[in-house]
Amino acid sequence: MxxxxxxxxxxxxxxxxxxxxxxxxxxxxxxxxxxxxxxxxxxxxxxxxxxxxxxxxxxxxxxxxxxxxxxxxxxxxxxxxxxxxxxxxxxxxxxxxxxxxxxxxxxxxxxxxxxxxxxxxxxxxxxxxxxxxxxxxxxxxxxxxxxxxxxxxxxxxxxxxxxxxxILEELKGELDENNKILKEFASTVSHDLKMPLANMILTADILKVKYSNKIDKEGMDYINYLKHSGLTLSDYINGILDHYSNNRANTGKVEEFFLNDMLEDIIDLLQIAENCEINLPDNNLKIIGNTSAIGQIFMNLISNSLKYNNQEKIIIEIDCTENKDFFNFSVSDNGIGIAKEKQAGIFDLFTTVAEKDRQGRKGHGIGLSTVKKIVESLGGNIRLTSSENEGTIFEFSIKRYNI
CATH class of the missing domain: 3.30.450.40 (GAF domain)
Known part of the structure; x- marks a missing residue:
């Protein structure tokens, strides 16, 4: 042998x-x-x-x-x-x-x-x-x-x-660990910033009230700018915390509700101006789902349609359909639209498209990333159709609950 x-x-x-x-x-x-x-x-x-x-x-x-x-x-x-x-x-x-x-x-x-x-x-x-x-x-x-x-x-x-x-399992493990660290870091830093930031905003208000008759217009402009910057940073921090918080699909309450009733409540919260027309679905669809999660999605999409719109009259159309497995929704507007070359990364965290919104403020690129995260946690998906200066349509679905 x-x-x-x-x-x-x-x-x-x-x-x-x-x-x-x-x-x-x-x-x-x-x-x-x-x-x-x-x-x-x-x-x-x-x-x-x-x-x-x-x-x-x-x-x-x-x-x-x-x-x-x-x-x-x-x-x-x-x-x-x-x-x-x-x-x-x-x-x-x-x-x-x-x-x-x-x-x-x-x-x-x-x-x-x-x-x-x-x-x-x-x-x-x-x-x-x-x-x-x-x-x-x-x-x-x-x-x-x-x-x-x-x-x-x-x-x-x-x-x-x-x-x-x-290799994919190892990469997923590393990615999960990195996301965990990033989430903890974002949460810690954001919470640590909120208190001094609140103090800064409050101090600006106190200065305006107590010393308004002793500070000239230029000084008041600086105080207003300080407060505005503080509020902008506060919104940014709240967005970060919202994005990295637990999925709303896991924390919200699943219940039966009518879509148009929810949308009317959201419109009231947003304090819609007179130059804005929001058309709700003809059919007031009865939905069984996570109210807080679905409400957050619509709140963000409608808010974006209002902010990124340069038309004299803002028009927003909301529609819905249902089938055996999914509820399907769409939110369309006549706003500034999104250029084709910028659409691929629109749902990425910290990605912004427009330089400024209707009020002259720059977005943080957190909202749509959070929306996508919530939609996917509800078992659905989201996509957009848009042309620059011709408006945008967001279409998303959520999986039906059986209770």
Missing amino acids: IAPATPANEAERLNSLRQLDIINSMPEEAYDTITELASYICKTPIAVVNIVDSQHNWFKSKYGTEITGSPRDVSFCGHTILEPDNLLEIPDAAKDERFIGNPFVTGENPIRYYAGVPLLDNKGLPLGTLCVYDFDEHTLDEKQKKALKALAKQVELLFESRRKNK
């Missing part, structure tokens, strides 16, 4: 194998289907997806045997991986000097036939084999060999899919 040699790239090969993290993983139907097909096509009683580690072979999938692996120094597959580009076929192991005296050839139910195809990673490193065994002398015809190689290619695709999924 001749023990298999060690490949020249063994260190790289083992590193790739460890990154795959497949040894001792649970059985999977995708692999088991391949070994069963390999046995059927090659007309052999045994087929195995074998992983070659530093000292042992481990069977990721096996058909026709209860053995789960073997020492590498007596393995057939240890020889197979030495020629990564070739199928290794042993018609009669009892007559091959590499396997004469091998315990699998001389023991109970001795193996006589073996054929194996190396399983390569995306760099061409052999990680294991797809192999078939028989207790009798055997050979494969060309069609069988071609089929066995094709099945091996499918195993390689499964390996690559596993590798990519692991």
Whole structure:
């Protein structure tokens, strides 16, 4: 018997194998289907997806045997991986000097036939084999060999899919951790800023009341500017806290309500000017859902339609439909619109489109990101249709509750 040699790239090969993290993983139907097909096509009683580690072979999938692996120094597959580009076929192991005296050839139910195809990673490193065994002398015809190689290619695709999924899981874990840190940081900083900011705004009001007859117009303008800046920063901080707070879908109350009743309450809160026309849906849809979450969505979208509008008369149209699975809504306006090249990132945090709103103030780019987050937490999605200077339509859906 001749023990298999060690490949020249063994260190790289083992590193790739460890990154795959497949040894001792649970059985999977995708692999088991391949070994069963390999046995059927090659007309052999045994087929195995074998992983070659530093000292042992481990069977990721096996058909026709209860053995789960073997020492590498007596393995057939240890020889197979030495020629990564070739199928290794042993018609009669009892007559091959590499396997004469091998315990699998001389023991109970001795193996006589073996054929194996190396399983390569995306760099061409052999990680294991797809192999078939028989207790009798055997050979494969060309069609069988071609089929066995094709099945091996499918195993390689499964390996690559596993590798990519692991990378995605690791990235997701890192992203979740980073988001957690960012959320904690934003919350801490925002809360720490709110008290001194409130004091600054209050001090500006006190200065105006107590010293209005002692400060000239320029001085009062500075005080007004100080207060305005404080209020702007306060809005920004509240937006940050709102964005990173728990999903409203998880904290709000699910109840039955009429959409138009909610919209009328929102319009009252926004104190709509006389030059604004808001047309509610013709059908006062009865909705079962999270009132605070849905209200926050409409509050933000309607507010944006009011702020980013340069028309003498503002017109906002709200519509709704329903189907078996979703409520579907739209909010359209005749405002400034959004240029095509800026639409892709409109829902990204801190992304702003317009330089200033109707009142000459610059937005913070938090509202629409929060809206998207809430809509998705409600099981829906949101999209926009817009042309510059021709208005914007926001369409969003929420999944129906059954209570």
